[in-house]
Amino acid sequence: MITSAVTISLVPEARGGPFVFWDDLEAGCARAAALGFDAIEIFPTHADDLDGLVLRELLRKHGLRLAAVGTGAGWVRRKLRLTDPDPHVRMCARDFIGAVIDFAGGFGAPAIIGSMQGRWGDGVSREQALAWLKEELDQLGPRAHALETPLLYEPLNRYETNLFNTVADSLGFLATLRTQNVKLLCDLFHMSIEEADIAGALKRAGPKLGHVHFADSNRRAIGWGHTDIAPVAEALKSMGYAGHVSAECLPLPDSDAAAAQTIASFRRWFR
Ligand code: LER
Ligand code: MN
Secondary structure, three states: OOEEEEEEEOOHHHOOOOOOEEOOHHHHHHHHHHHOOOEEEEEOOOHHHOOHHHHHHHHHHHOOEEEEEEOOHHHHHHOOOOOOOOHHHHHHHHHHHHHHHHHHHOOOOOEEEOHHHOOOEOOEOHHHHHHHHHHHHHHHHHHHHOOOOOEEEOOOOOOOOOOOOOHHHHHHHHOOOOOOOEEEEEEHHHHHHHOOOHHHHHHHHHHHEEEEEOOOOOOOOOOOOOOOHHHHHHHHHHOOOOOEEEEOOOOOOOHHHHHHHHHHHHHHHHO
């Protein structure tokens, strides 16, 4: 079954970013539950800033699950990335992500590698950047596997990374890894920029699809942009996708309205 999720950012430096609820985990959980979401996705400052007992109680109280945990604050706040030329920065990036994997894994949820993948250039060749990324994913993938969760790799649009922008290219790269535990996070916003056929790309990912970021072409809630969602929903259903579609969209016109529009779209297409 496909389930719904909504993002909660706890990172002040990410203000203006594509997250539905902000700053207050308890209030975000309460709103998510009141609107009928199945799960939340958290964007924390650091795994150590999350209190596992508090989160467990919030999820229990509101009947929610943890869908995934983002690692982008490592880039936003500390400029950590897995393809940095400085080995110390790469090590800190790996530790940052590793801590999120361990925390999220305790809740049966995966960690997301999006902006922490970095990019090539500025003296780093594409070949070298990909070799570093492969090395890091081959360490982090098994760490997640030990907790029986996948690790999510997210192709981003061309303005955010020059490593991989499409599902097809990302799948080719994942096939070169030793670990089989890295799955794809397909973000419908990035896909609306990069893919010729979003539904076809999702089908191509098939069993490698681990998570979906649910946002329209303009990164607003689904239904408020020009993505044709019917074939996308049909693709996800027909391929037997059984993960979350998680609203990582702009809080416009405000958080509650974006969340309400998302859950209305979710019900229309998936229930
Ligand atoms: C960034 O654009 C994004 O989509 C996030 O999910 C990556 O951390
Ligand atoms: Mn995303």
